[in-house]
Every structure is written in C-alpha cells, then in structure tokens.
Amino acid sequence: MQTVLFHSTIFGPIHSRRLGTSLGVNLSPVDGKICSFDCVYCEAGFNAQGQGKSGLPSRSTVREELEHKLSDMKAHGGSLDVITFSGNGEPTLHPDFEGIIDDTISLRNRYFPDVKISVLSNSTRLDREGVCRGLRKVDNNILKLDSAVTATMRSMDCPNSPSFTSEGVIEQIAQFKEQCVVQTMMLRGEHNGVKIDNTTPQEVDALIAAYKRINPREVMLYSIDRKTPEERLEKVSREELEQIADRIRANGIKVDVA
Numbered sequence: 001m002q003t004v005l006f007h008s009t010i011f012g013p014i015h016s017r018r019l020g021t022s023l024g025v026n027l028s029p030v031d032g033k034i035c036s037f038d039c040v041y042c043e044a045g046f047n048a049q050g051q052g053k054s055g056l057p058s059r060s061t062v063r064e065e066l067e068h069k070l071s072d073m074k075a076h077g078g079s080l081d082v083i084t085f086s087g088n089g090e091p092t093l094h095p096d097f098e099g100i101i102d103d104t105i106s107l108r109n110r111y112f113p114d115v116k117i118s119v120l121s122n123s124t125r126l127d128r129e130g131v132c133r134g135l136r137k138v139d140n141n142i143l144k145l146d147s148a149v150t151a152t153m154r155s156m157d158c159p160n161s162p163s164f165t166s167e168g169v170i171e172q173i174a175q176f177k178e179q180c181v182v183q184t185m186m187l188r189g190e191h192n193g194v195k196i197d198n199t200t201p202q203e204v205d206a207l208i209a210a211y212k213r214i215n216p217r218e219v220m221l222y223s224i225d226r227k228t229p230e231e232r233l234e235k236v237s238r239e240e241l242e243q244i245a246d247r248i249r250a251n252g253i254k255v256d257v258a
C-alpha cells in the first residue's frame, strides 16, 4: 500500500510546480498520516495506513529542526523561495499550529527575510480562532475547495466529519477574502463504485459561484501529478484545465493553472 511521503519533520528543499524552491514542514507524524480528510488522490496515501508511533512533532522540535536547516542553508549559500507547511496530513490539526507559525515567521525573518511562508490546508479547521489567526499571518494561506457540491466533495475528499458540507466550508473560507488562495483539484474517476467528475459545466458553475462569494486573491487549479491511492482516477489535461480557468477568469477571478 502507498504510505507516507515524508519521513522527517523538515524536508527538502524540493522544487514545487506551484511554489518554486520549497522547504517543507510536516506537522504530522513521520511514520503515519493524520488528516480530517481522506482524499482519493492524496499523495501520502489513505488514512487506513494508520497514524504511526512517532506522534506529532512538538513545537520546540519543529523550531529547532527548522532553525538548524535554515542556518545550514544560509551558511552554504542555498537559495529558497518558500517555506511550505504540508506533509503527511493536515497541518492545522497540530494543537500548537499558531505558535509554530509565529516561530517560523521569526526564523524566516532572521535567516531568509525575503522568503514566503505558505500553508496548504484542507479548510476543515476554520472554526478555530487560533487556526484562523495563524493562517492570517502567513504570506500564502492556501485553502482547499474541491467542489461546491457537497456530494462531489464528499466523494473526492472523504471527510471524517459526517456533518461536513461544501456550503459550510465556503462560508468559513469567505472570512479570508483576499487573504487566501483557493486551491481546487480537478479530476475524473471512480471510488468505491461512485463516479467522480468535478469538471462538468454544472460543477464549474457551482465553483464559480463559490469563488465569487469568497473573492480570494487567486484560484489555483491543478490535477493529479503523482501516484494516487485510488488508481481509477484520470488526470485532467493542462489544455482542459486552461479552458476551465478561462471560464472562471471570465467572471473577473484571477486563476493560476499549476
């Protein structure tokens, strides 16, 4: 079975097609996955692999390991565009998320003041004040919205919460307006006998209405790039992504295709 991608808390730098040269911060276990979603396309595999034994890294461990890496890169003339919170699960599930963001800003300012800080979040913890404060402090607050239709989002992202709705998460994302980037995975396929397709005209119309409600700084569209735990998924071509992006742009929304 495909399992966790990252076996350390600080990883990289790696080249990200969306963000440039990126140093990763994984606030999830290094030997398991913890997420409030179980996306069919998750590069870290399904949640069924388990949470591992290492637990979440402490705030002090993250700070020490990040400082060690940044000071080493600085001493050796390394280049960096962004520090990115992603990894083997959802970073905002960490109980010290806001404090870790504060530490990261302080280390960034000391070692690489021009570098951006990005958080890739699945938007499920926007009901917490500390999480929202932390997200407002970073340069790129990138929030997932894969469909404005609850049934489609459920079939793509398999939320743990039985009460999850797209409508609810859209309202929570809308509090950020231009302080967020909305990220949408476009795909077709099948999972557990249910067909998935968020590229239909109806789906795109519903997404456009959601983007207009949120009014984000930018929308990022992308499709599958690596191996996925559900194998019956189809990558949406760059050409088709651009066509969908043009429909969205016609509504005055800035769109980046990754």
Ligand code: SF4
Binding pocket: 035, 036, 037, 038, 039, 041, 042, 043, 044, 087, 088, 089, 090, 121, 122, 157
């Ligand atoms: S939200 Fe991210 S980490 Fe969680 S299952 Fe989906 S892709 Fe994986």
